[in-house]
Amino acid sequence: MFAKPIGILVITLSFFGGFLLMGGNLASLWHPSELVVILGIALGGFLAATPFYVWVRTLKFLGRYFSGEKVTKKLYADTLGLLEELARLSRKSGVLALEKHIISPESSPIFNHYSLVMKHPELKKFIIDNFSYLLLNPPESQNFEHHLENQIYDIVDSMSEVPKAVGKVGDWLPGFGIVAAVMGVILTMELLGGEMDVAKIGVAIGAALVGTLTGVVVAFAVVAPFVHAVEVMIRQDKSLFEMTASFLGAYANGVSPNLAVEIGRQRVPPEFEIAREGE
Numbered sequence: 001m002f003a004k005p006i007g008i009l010v011i012t013l014s015f016f017g018g019f020l021l022m023g024g025n026l027a028s029l030w031h032p033s034e035l036v037v038i039l040g041i042a043l044g045g046f047l048a049a050t051p052f053y054v055w056v057r058t059l060k061f062l063g064r065y066f067s068g069e070k071v072t073k074k075l076y077a078d079t080l081g082l083l084e085e086l087a088r089l090s091r092k093s094g095v096l097a098l099e100k101h102i103i104s105p106e107s108s109p110i111f112n113h114y115s116l117v118m119k120h121p122e123l124k125k126f127i128i129d130n131f132s133y134l135l136l137n138p139p140e141s142q143n144f145e146h147h148l149e150n151q152i153y154d155i156v157d158s159m160s161e162v163p164k165a166v167g168k169v170g171d172w173l174p175g176f177g178i179v180a181a182v183m184g185v186i187l188t189m190e191l192l193g194g195e196m197d198v199a200k201i202g203v204a205i206g207a208a209l210v211g212t213l214t215g216v217v218v219a220f221a222v223v224a225p226f227v228h229a230v231e232v233m234i235r236q237d238k239s240l241f242e243m244t245a246s247f248l249g250a251y252a253n254g255v256s257p258n259l260a261v262e263i264g265r266q267r268v269p270p271e272f273e274i275a276r277e278g279e
Helices: 003-021 032-049 052-067 073-093 095-103 121-135 144-159 161-189 198-252 257-265
Strands: none
Touching: 003 198, 032 161, 032 198, 052 144, 052 161, 052 198, 073 095, 073 121, 073 198, 073 257, 095 121, 121 144, 121 198, 144 161, 144 198, 161 198, 198 257
């Protein structure tokens, strides 16, 4: 939770602190007009290149980036706990006993006991959709495990549009910085001729170079870390879905809830490892 704020602080202090140690004046880096050019074109390019759902998903990932990790050891434990309760209920009272919980999870005491799962809309939907599928009593000719794999692929593929799109913007940013720099050079050219003010020309050239600097720094110190963080989040989500799928596959094949939990537990990544009961 503290890693990202610390990283952002280190980047900020390294950039501005290093410039000050070189004898620079921070005021010489402040050119709002160039920020408008660089960031405005970058935002416009992102909006023009991506559909609306990618905008929404990017904002969600941005929220996750600053609010802390969404996938935690507790979420893995809660997911297994929810799956186990649903499986035990179906074994005890029949599969149809699940129907009211699946149709209205918001009013289900079982689902509401696991608030972290309820706060993860994609995971909640994945669980509900697949229990609903099993309630329809699909024929044995339908490969449920393959069906689960296809769903996970589609979910991850959709999520991956965010780092792809934002990564593209990161690739473009140095070029947008050059655009701002060229604009600055054009303005500098207007100062040439007649009684030239060398000081003004120097300031103008420096301002133009700040455009290139801004594009590079934003691309590699701001956008690139965010893109990698989103890729990590997606991998974590994928592992969570794969654990859920392994439980559901075992449950569909008639495995006992205890064994299904163990099968799911073995798919938990090492960094989120859940101890067996009694350990």
